[in-house]
Amino acid sequence: MDDRLKNPGPVMTDETFVLLRDFIYEQSGIFFADNRKDQLASRLAFRLKANNLSDFEKYYYLLKYDQNAARELRALFDSVTTNETSFFRSPPQIQAFQDKVLPEIMAAKERRGEKTLRLWSAGCSTGEEPYTMAIVLSQVMNGRRDWDVKVVASDISEKALRSAKEAVYGEYSLRSVPPEIKRDFFVAAGSSYRIVDEVKDMVEFQFLNLSDTRRVQLMRGFDVIFCRNVLIYFDDQVKKRFVSQLYDCLNHGGYLFIGHSESLHNISRAFKLVHFPGALAYKKE
Numbered sequence: 001m002d003d004r005l006k007n008p009g010p011v012m013t014d015e016t017f018v019l020l021r022d023f024i025y026e027q028s029g030i031f032f033a034d035n036r037k038d039q040l041a042s043r044l045a046f047r048l049k050a051n052n053l054s055d056f057e058k059y060y061y062l063l064k065y066d067q068n069a070a071r072e073l074r075a076l077f078d079s080v081t082t083n084e085t086s087f088f089r090s091p092p093q094i095q096a097f098q099d100k101v102l103p104e105i106m107a108a109k110e111r112r113g114e115k116t117l118r119l120w121s122a123g124c125s126t127g128e129e130p131y132t133m134a135i136v137l138s139q140v141m142n143g144r145r146d147w148d149v150k151v152v153a154s155d156i157s158e159k160a161l162r163s164a165k166e167a168v169y170g171e172y173s174l175r176s177v178p179p180e181i182k183r184d185f186f187v188a189a190g191s192s193y194r195i196v197d198e199v200k201d202m203v204e205f206q207f208l209n210l211s212d213t214r215r216v217q218l219m220r221g222f223d224v225i226f227c228r229n230v231l232i233y234f235d236d237q238v239k240k241r242f243v244s245q246l247y248d249c250l251n252h253g254g255y256l257f258i259g260h261s262e263s264l265h266n267i268s269r270a271f272k273l274v275h276f277p278g279a280l281a282y283k284k285e
């Protein structure tokens, strides 16, 4: 069927698709393969409307040359990212983080007389992942106050970050949260749930484009990094560059978790692959 009949919005020509696709790739590392042209057109149709533009070519020139280009770039990032996430996603990874990784790192640090922990959720979306990390950390800490702990959470989508900072979630987002955790770490707010302040205050959100090598280079000293379900948006070239930067962001003895269906095969040999029940993690020895 003719694209115009399927999707009665403005039509994206193949030439404009390549211009926009290459622009998005240069700016974010996010790669739209040829078969995702319709998806890109439907996601950007809203931006055309918001800017009162009649076609995608004009939108491309706005992004490239307009005085509002920087602001529109942020809106573009909101439009092209997929923010699918949930609390306690991939439970075997969370279990490994709770039962093995945190105790191992904390024991090693205690032997050295260090009591700081820095965790990073890279590509944190609307906050469910970093808050899960903070809840688990708080359980492992079990009331101890002598540790200096922080979860840094970053994303390229300002819209997702705004929602993360609000820390209010509907019943559906909490579908995998065990009842005792719901009781101890959430407060009912009308028909929604708010994260308790003790956990909320452990997480620091920031805008960070993971393909911005200079900015990522400043991220240092992490004990655990969760970068789950983010690499899938990058091609191999960006994955290799970024994963090698993640290695440098970790402390020795630190761990990287990627999405349970993702792999670093052919991407990096720097890490030691560690097997946990139902989950894998990558260790910097």
Ligand SMILES: C[S@@+](CC[C@H](N)C(=O)[O-])C[C@H]1O[C@@H](n2cnc3c(N)ncnc32)[C@H](O)[C@@H]1O
Pocket (backbone or CB within 6 Å): 028, 029, 030, 081, 082, 083, 084, 085, 086, 089, 122, 123, 124, 125, 126, 129, 154, 155, 156, 157, 160, 208, 209, 210, 211, 227, 228, 229, 230, 233
């Ligand atoms: C599918 S979500 C995954 C969220 C969470 N990590 C999880 O596994 O549940 C992917 C997130 O990566 C973010 N993302 C994609 N490309 C990015 C980039 N270049 N820099 C920073 N964040 C990016 C998206 O905005 C989105 O929120």
